[in-house]
Amino acid sequence: MSRPAVFFDRDGVVNVSPGxxxxxxWTQFQFAPGAIxxxxxxxxxxxxxxxxxxxxxxGKGLMSQADLDDIHAHMQKALLAExxxxxxxxxCTCLASDPACTCRKPSVEMIFTARDSLDLDLKxxxxxxxxxxxxxxxxxxxxxxxxRIQNGENPSQVNATYTLSSASELPTFLRTVLP
Numbered sequence: 001m002s003r004p005a006v007f008f009d010r011d012g013v014v015n016v017s018p019g020x021x022x023x024x025x026w027t028q029f030q031f032a033p034g035a036i037x038x039x040x041x042x043x044x045x046x047x048x049x050x051x052x053x054x055x056x057x058x059g060k061g062l063m064s065q066a067d068l069d070d071i072h073a074h075m076q077k078a079l080l081a082e083x084x085x086x087x088x089x090x091x092c093t094c095l096a097s098d099p100a101c102t103c104r105k106p107s108v109e110m111i112f113t114a115r116d117s118l119d120l121d122l123k124x125x126x127x128x129x130x131x132x133x134x135x136x137x138x139x140x141x142x143x144x145x146x147x148r149i150q151n152g153e154n155p156s157q158v159n160a161t162y163t164l165s166s167a168s169e170l171p172t173f174l175r176t177v178l179p
Contacts, residue, residue: 005121008051013129127145
């Protein structure tokens with residue numbers, strides 16, 4: 001039987017947002033307050049946890065694919081120690097300007113790839129993101145439940161089901177909404 005998932009954006013949700021720049025190596029990665037606890041809770045409730053992230057720093061040549069893989073390997077190692085490891089990680093490294101890209105948010109490609117490989121029930125799934133493109137991706141994939149982490153960003157154009165002011169609110173909030 002298919003299980004539901006919680007899809008997480010990375011920068012601004014799982015880790016502290018680098019702002020206008022990029023997290024280029026593990027030394028720059030800092031878990032957002034509440035993120036590990038939220039991931040652990042989702043796993044305890046039986047949800048698959050999937051990272052869906054746009055990382056065009058690779059496409060821009062600011063870092064290599066190996067650099068990105070190293071960041072994610074270190075992240076997974078830290079999460080494993082907390083019983084909060086992701087079941088899958090999907091990253092689009094294309095440039096926003098690449099007309100041949102099929103994976104960049106709000107495309108559903110990363111979500112559908114995870115759905116197919118992990119046998120996920122998207123109708124019972126959630127997505128947590130901090131930008132319109134994250135919420136729109138969930139809507140395009142017909143994921144019914146979305147949480148926007150506001151992070152002091154400008155007002156959104158795409159409405160999420162729920163809005164939180166920071167990732168630190170996630171653990172408490174998820175305890176009230178995840179069945």
